[in-house]
Amino acid sequence: MYDSLRMQSVQTPIIPVVGELIRANPGTISLGQGVAYYGPPPEVARYIETFFADPQNHKYKLVQGIPELLAAIEDKLAAENGIRVGPGRRIVVTAGANMGFVNAVLAITDPGDEIILNTPYYFNHEMAITMADCKAVCVPTDENYQLQPERIEEAITSRTRAVVTISPNNPSGAVYPENTLRQVNDICRRHGVYHISDEAYEYFVHDDAKHFSPGSLPGSSEHTISLYSLSKAYGFASWRIGWMVIPERLFEPVRKIQDTILICAPVVSQWAAVGAMRVGKSYCDEKLRETREIRTIFLKELEAVTDLVTIPKADGAFYLLLRVHTQMDPMPLVRRLVEEHKVAVIPGATFGVQDRCILRVAYGALQKDTAAEGIGRLVRGLRQILAV
Numbered sequence: 001m002y003d004s005l006r007m008q009s010v011q012t013p014i015i016p017v018v019g020e021l022i023r024a025n026p027g028t029i030s031l032g033q034g035v036a037y038y039g040p041p042p043e044v045a046r047y048i049e050t051f052f053a054d055p056q057n058h059k060y061k062l063v064q065g066i067p068e069l070l071a072a073i074e075d076k077l078a079a080e081n082g083i084r085v086g087p088g089r090r091i092v093v094t095a096g097a098n099m100g101f102v103n104a105v106l107a108i109t110d111p112g113d114e115i116i117l118n119t120p121y122y123f124n125h126e127m128a129i130t131m132a133d134c135k136a137v138c139v140p141t142d143e144n145y146q147l148q149p150e151r152i153e154e155a156i157t158s159r160t161r162a163v164v165t166i167s168p169n170n171p172s173g174a175v176y177p178e179n180t181l182r183q184v185n186d187i188c189r190r191h192g193v194y195h196i197s198d199e200a201y202e203y204f205v206h207d208d209a210k211h212f213s214p215g216s217l218p219g220s221s222e223h224t225i226s227l228y229s230l231s232k233a234y235g236f237a238s239w240r241i242g243w244m245v246i247p248e249r250l251f252e253p254v255r256k257i258q259d260t261i262l263i264c265a266p267v268v269s270q271w272a273a274v275g276a277m278r279v280g281k282s283y284c285d286e287k288l289r290e291t292r293e294i295r296t297i298f299l300k301e302l303e304a305v306t307d308l309v310t311i312p313k314a315d316g317a318f319y320l321l322l323r324v325h326t327q328m329d330p331m332p333l334v335r336r337l338v339e340e341h342k343v344a345v346i347p348g349a350t351f352g353v354q355d356r357c358i359l360r361v362a363y364g365a366l367q368k369d370t371a372a373e374g375i376g377r378l379v380r381g382l383r384q385i386l387a388v
Contacts, residue, residue: 010130014123014350021338029374030344034170034319035365037291039235040276041283047275051268061264063255065093065243069270072277073228073243080281081202081226082216083245089221090251092258093243093265097200097229098124099258100244104196104225105132107246107253109161115196116155116163118147120321120351120358122170122198135159138352144312145172145321149183156187162194162225163187168201168211168316171351171360175205175316178212185214188223195220200229200242201317203284204364206292209315215245222247232364233284234276239269291318294363294371301375308386318364321348324357326386333357333385341381343374 015033022028051057064070073091077083085091094100101124105115111133117125119138129136139155142148152163165184167176181197188195195214202211215226229242246254258264276283298320302311310323324333330347338344348358361378363371 006131006133010127011123011350013127014346018334018338018344018346021335022344025338025342028338028342028344029370029377030365031361031363031374031378032344032346033365034232034317034362035237036232036235036287036318037365037367038287040239040272041234041279043279044272044275047271048268051271057267057271061267061270063259063264064091064251065265066267066270066274068274069093069277072274076277077245081199081213083213083226085245088248090246090248091243092246092251092254093241093270094258095240095242095262095265096231097198097227097242098128099240099262100227100242101125101196101198102128102131102261103244103254103257104162104194104227104246104250105129105134106257107250108194109134112159113161114157114159115161116152117352118152118165120145120171120348120353121164122166123350123352125164125198126352134161141172141174145169145174147176147180147184149180149187152184153187153191156191156193160191160193162196164196164198165214166198166200168204168209169319170201170317171319171346171348172312172321173314173317173319174312175209175211178210181212181214182217185217185220185224189219192223194223194225196225196227198227200227201232202228203233203281204288204291204318205316206295207315211316225250230273230276233281234273235287236269236273236276239266239272241265241269241273290368291364294366294368297368297372298361298363298375301372301379304379305382308382318362320361320363321351322359322361324359324382324386326357328357328386330357330359334359336385337378337381340385341377343377343381345378
């Protein structure tokens with residue numbers, strides 16, 4: 001039997017691999033998967049009742065989403081992101097931001113085309129590009145995981161179709177300044193390529209950091225694709241609801257892609273999303289208090305191993321991307337941390353960094369007591385393993 005050579009070249013998702021390690025070592029605390037510790041607002045229950053009250057809701061709905069959710073998203077974009085939806089720009093509701101990214105890649109590329117990713121990248125983005133038979137062109141960020149616009153521009157070729165930015169960033173937690181995102185958006189405009197702006201963590205900004213949406217820039221609607229998700233902010237990970245804001249000319253190809261793969265995002269989840277968005281950003285803000293307290297605990301605990309790791313500034317999302325001062329490959333280090341110290345993190349090679357040992361630490365999924373124990377185990381484990 002023949003197996004796809006293209007799929008053989010796609011990296012194996014690392015989260016399930018580390019998950020198997022965790023299951024084989026009971027009692028392990030995971031600082032790995034990037035999810036929020038909380039679930040959706042209780043108010044969504046009433047909107048699920050609305051779903052069941054109408055038998056027509058059990059049938060297929062419009063590919064782009066139900067009108068009630070599209071209206072809620074349009075209001076949110078105008079109020080919070082400065083993005084106006086109207087002539088020349090459309091919203092498409094997707095099964096999470098990952099699907100939005102796949103839609104975008106398939107809509108704008110042909111086999112052999114290039115998409116620029118900034119390393120460390122989000123591994124599912126690189127996987128999607130490879131699955132589309134395209135090439136991910138990797139541009140390194142600086143020592144603080146910040147974008148380098150001049151290097152991005154140098155990497156553009158006649159086959160480049162898009163530049164991807166993620167802010168707040170997964171995996172690094174970096175938040176890109178408005179001026180930098182303006183530069184990248186302008187580079188894309190001048191070179192006639194798309195700027196794919198992944199903003200799934202838009203509410204997760206800390207200290208003095210501020211989120212900025214490139215799609216709000218004058219003249220950006222023709223070349224900017226903005227991706228959003230309810231998975232983090234509203235505890236909606238398993239409900240699979242996100243959306244993309246796209247130039248009007250991409251609507252027809254995106255509709256073809258989504259109609260083939262999904263038809264429409266789950267309608268019951270769309271109604272739940274209407275309920276969540278009626279509650280609004282305040283729901284996430286309230287939950288963020290505990291997440292930020294945990295972030296403070298993590299940063300304080302990690303001070304004890306600053307001779308062993310470098311911790312670049314991370315003002316967003318719920319990640320820290322540690323640069324470990326060792327020649328050890330990250331995966332064996334992860335394995336020892338799980339097996340010997342019962343704490344799990346994610347190895348950095350999956351994010352496209354091969355020349356150094358980095359570990360992604362996630363602090364969004366745990367409540368305070370468990371998180372404090374987990375970071376304590378990590379610090380002790382790093383000290384014992386790397387002291388040899």
